[in-house]
Amino acid sequence: MTSQEASAFRIAIAGGGIAGLTLALVLKKFKNDKNIVIDLYEARHKFSESGAGITAWLRTRSIFDTLGLGENFEKRTASPRMMFRKGNNQDPFFFYEFEVPHGSATLSRQDMLDILVDDLSPELLPYLHIHLCKKLVSYEQDADAVVMHFEDGSSAQADILIGADGLASPTRKEMYTKMSEDMRGIDPERADILKKHCLPSWIGTHAYRALLNHRRIEKINPNNIFLNQLIVGFGVRQHIISYPISPEVINILFFDTSPNSIDKPLQGPSMVPSSKEEIMALYKDWEGDAREVIETIDDTSRWAMSHVRALPTYVDCRVALVGDSAHAMATHLGAGAGQAVEDAYILGHILADPIVNKDNVIQALNVYDTIRRPIAHDVVEESLRLGGVYELDPTAMREDMDSAKLEAGDREELQKLVSVFRDITTVHFTGMPENDWYQARAMLYGRLHKQNGHL
Template sequence: MGRLTIAICGGGIGGLCLAVVLKKFVDSKDIVIDLYEAGPKFAETGAGITAWERTRSILRTLGMADAFDQRALSFPVIFRKSDTTEPFSFHEFSVPKGSVSLPRNEMLNILVEQLALEAPSFLRTHFSKRLVSYEQDLDGVTLRFEDNSTARADVLVGAEGIGSPTRKTMYADLAQRARTHDAIRAEELLKASQPTWTGTYAYRALLDREKLRQAAPDNMMLDKTVIWFGKGRHVVSYPISPVTINVVFLDTNPDGLDQVHSGPPMAPSSKQTVAYIFQNFEEDIRAAIQNADEVSRWAVSHIRRLPQYADGRVALLGDSAHAMSPHFAAGAGQAIEDAYILGRLLAHPTVQHAHIPAVLEIYDTVRRPIAADAVERSLRLGGMYELQADCLPAGVDADKLWAGDEHELAALAEAMQEMHRFHWETMPEREWERAERMLEEVAGRA
């Protein structure tokens, strides 16, 4: 076959990881990657990520585990009831094979280093190139950018995040095609492609670890990952480096679930606002608020049940396809899993130009059910952290949880432990083996 040109729009963790996977597994095939980043450089929003065994298994396969582990931190995970008169810890989370945390920008740096090691000639980076739309034909995809330039590729992968222009164009195309025979279906497709609010505002802050130690030397945030449970709101804190603690204060209005959020997705906030919302939480939380620097408020949105991640020669990856709330600690991990499966499919020696639509359909078939399930698990876990009655396991009494009943909290913790088994029970390699079998069937029919 001739040269296969892959356009990746979005230079975040998912897009860069896809390039790393292609670099690792490309063999004799002539592949050229054009990586388009809307900003002037590679950058990540958000503070920290948590990597579980599923993600770490991919990093080992890609030869990145040592670089990752050298920069990551690992701490025990504690569940704590924080809005009672006498707060108490009620569960230490058991994580087979462990979980680790590190700053998102460090993860980005590791990926950039992997790509720069051999300065691969197949990778061309383009900064300040924001995709506006694309057009497909039988032979490829034409990309149109904000600066009025165009480019051509055999494959387009949209990894731009929740506001993905690739997704917007894909679903505009799907709706237009559906509208000729089913107007209702067309509107359903357009609606499914729109991000909606979870009802949660996340107030994000970074703490200087030494500053907090001086002010509150016994604060649990210093050397533990803690989930601070409360009715209608909760806090997550964990060190992401020797000098920095990531803290997220989450406040939920259940009536906001799946509504369209009005206003900017991110806005500056203040310590006074957070202190007021969390005034009935314990002293460790109040100390963290007092010692925080800048606080920003994020409207936590998600994309639920997107009906397809691929169309023809175009695929969606990461938050472009399945943006999720942070409670399952899986957003970056899911993007890495997407990149692993899609990259190995595209790098497979049996793939021809004519196979691309079928290859992307295999990616969709394998990845979409798993990522969609992670979106739902994350949403429900957030409700459990906030003791929302409609999110609780059968038989667990909300009134007793709110009052701090230790038996009910133990039952809740057991259910949450079970929901997290996904992270270590089965590995992405099994999904790749399934995808490869499907790909071999496609190649055999050609």
């Protein structure tokens, strides 16, 4: 370690997914000559994303623009028109078609990660140390530092640890286990609540994911409605989302929700192999085009969708959570990656600011928590609600809406769903992340100046 490194502000990031990599890039963009060293620990042997398509909204795209990645991003995205269809019987029809609002665009998840990785070349970043095959298993912290322990038996130290380690986050598990243990002797009931936050909970929905071969479907039926557009097929406790992710490949998800199962603990593994027969049994009453594409599926898996709901904090002293680790959400709003990017943008800006140092970083992390947590919580809840809208769930509807009419396919009533969709997606265009940073900055300077005795 050089002497410059020895005196540096050391930031450890556990997880090299969308949140972790974006954080490294935001630090690179804004740190100027601040003496920061970043250690990024990724459990896998390379940076990779599983799953197929992803939606990015204007807010996310504006951050990519700020990071200088906008052009690369635009090259890889598409903006298909979105079509709402009532498709769960033999009398299917489209009831709305529109350009998705708020600058929505789709791209493959691996493309999104590649855009970030391409900008992280180690030659450019002598202060970034990437450690692959390093799986965090636990940490401990004191007033001055965090010590991390890895599966291979090694340990490392940093001034702060950022848990960007995804849905099953060991950082969150460790954080909430420790907070629960500390609370046990004071308030056992509160300790039990904290303990529950260690793990994500099931939203009550299974998603069957598959990639469809465009040419194969075209041969069977060149007019199949799933060939070209972004389609949301509305049903009762079921819905379909489908959109092309390349000229040859269509990404499709079939959702199936069990009544009264939200936030029940997940029984069994979150992902299991499945079959077209299983999907067909669930979707046997749906329209012919849906059954036609199901018949072409060679490979599919059943995924139990989980979320991380309403954590009481994203920060414990020198440790903070970002991305899915803090607020994994249902995919219905297509906002999980965007929220991960926004966390990284605000936190990276804060940590790169010249006013923040090893001694006041705990207050700085709390500013991140104050700004980001309410926004991300909202998006978690709205994501869940949008799934309810797609599945005609009465609890997701407005008071002026009639579920029986919706189920029966009343066109006028179905039109009301469009305004609900617009209300929900509005969370993505009320302001830009830049405004959240201005607010964070004012709070940061206010709190740290007060602490330093300035008025």
